[in-house]
Amino acid sequence: MSISIFIFIFIVVIVAAYSYSYENNHHQYVLLDDGEVLNIEGYSRISETPTPERLHAFLLKQFYFYKLLEEPEQQKFRDRLQVLLKNKWFIAKDGLELHDVMILFICASMVQITFGLKTFEFPRFNKIALFPDIFYSGMIERDVKGLTVYHSGLVIMSWRDAYDGHLNPNDKINLMLHELAHALYLDYFGNRRMLYGFDEWQERANIEFESMARTNQHPFLRKYASTNIHEFWAVCIEHFFEAPLEFRKHLPELYRAMSKILNQDIAARIDQLKAASAV
Numbered sequence: 001m002s003i004s005i006f007i008f009i010f011i012v013v014i015v016a017a018y019s020y021s022y023e024n025n026h027h028q029y030v031l032l033d034d035g036e037v038l039n040i041e042g043y044s045r046i047s048e049t050p051t052p053e054r055l056h057a058f059l060l061k062q063f064y065f066y067k068l069l070e071e072p073e074q075q076k077f078r079d080r081l082q083v084l085l086k087n088k089w090f091i092a093k094d095g096l097e098l099h100d101v102m103i104l105f106i107c108a109s110m111v112q113i114t115f116g117l118k119t120f121e122f123p124r125f126n127k128i129a130l131f132p133d134i135f136y137s138g139m140i141e142r143d144v145k146g147l148t149v150y151h152s153g154l155v156i157m158s159w160r161d162a163y164d165g166h167l168n169p170n171d172k173i174n175l176m177l178h179e180l181a182h183a184l185y186l187d188y189f190g191n192r193r194m195l196y197g198f199d200e201w202q203e204r205a206n207i208e209f210e211s212m213a214r215t216n217q218h219p220f221l222r223k224y225a226s227t228n229i230h231e232f233w234a235v236c237i238e239h240f241f242e243a244p245l246e247f248r249k250h251l252p253e254l255y256r257a258m259s260k261i262l263n264q265d266i267a268a269r270i271d272q273l274k275a276a277s278a279v
Contacts, residue, residue: 043089116263148182181237
């Protein structure tokens with residue numbers, strides 16, 4: 001027997017034994033690309049991946065952001081969405097029934113917030129838990145609408161608030177984008193601030209944040225942004241996508257800093273769309 005055949009058989013036996021041991025413990029595990037083993041017991045992925053045509057129809061109807069994209073960009077959006085649908089795990093808690101459309105909304109929001117970036121997979125955050133409403137967090141000992149937990153790679157949301165936030169696309173409150181903004185920072189910007197230009201953004205953001213801390217109000221940003229700089233970042237994400245023209249008007253320098261770090265300019269896209277429709 002050649003050495004290569006022997007090595008192949010040895011690997012097959014090891015993998016089989018590895019899988020068997022976990023199967024007997026009634027757990028589900030997934031081996032991630034970085035070598036980590038993810039416990040996804042109780043979690044599930046989308047039951048049926050929609051066809052490109054159905055995805056296109058869904059996104060056109062449900063995501064204003066998608067309508068702003070050129071056709072090749074829409075293809076890029078769908079391609080990225082397909083990747084996330086195959087790799088993110090979901091669980092419904094406290095009697096909530098998990099449906100594929102919930103998974104579509106959240107994964108599409110992931111694509112939206114990272115659309116200008118080369119990396120979009122949120123590799124650290126592979127699990128999303130959905131509660132029917134506001135839930136109690138033992139970690140911070142209070143009721144919350146959402147929570148992003150780095151050490152367990154978990155994003156948790158109240159589905160009612162997440163869906164309501166999406167249905168009102170201009171109120172500058174979007175729980176999906178808010179929690180994903182925290183995940184984006186933790187996954188990409190936290191340890192690579194200089195690489196992504198986050199320090200430059202924070203230098204500009206601190207001016208507004210410190211002003212809010214003193215006055216406890218702001219003519220544009222909602223009050224919750226004054227909680228801390230991380231919440232300020234998440235609130236800015238909500239405003240950037242839900243009120244880009246107002247953002248650019250009221251806080252032009254901060255808006256430019258947001259556009260730079262996210263590598264996308266929503267207000268400019270809207271301007272182009274208006275100009276094209278006027279012709």
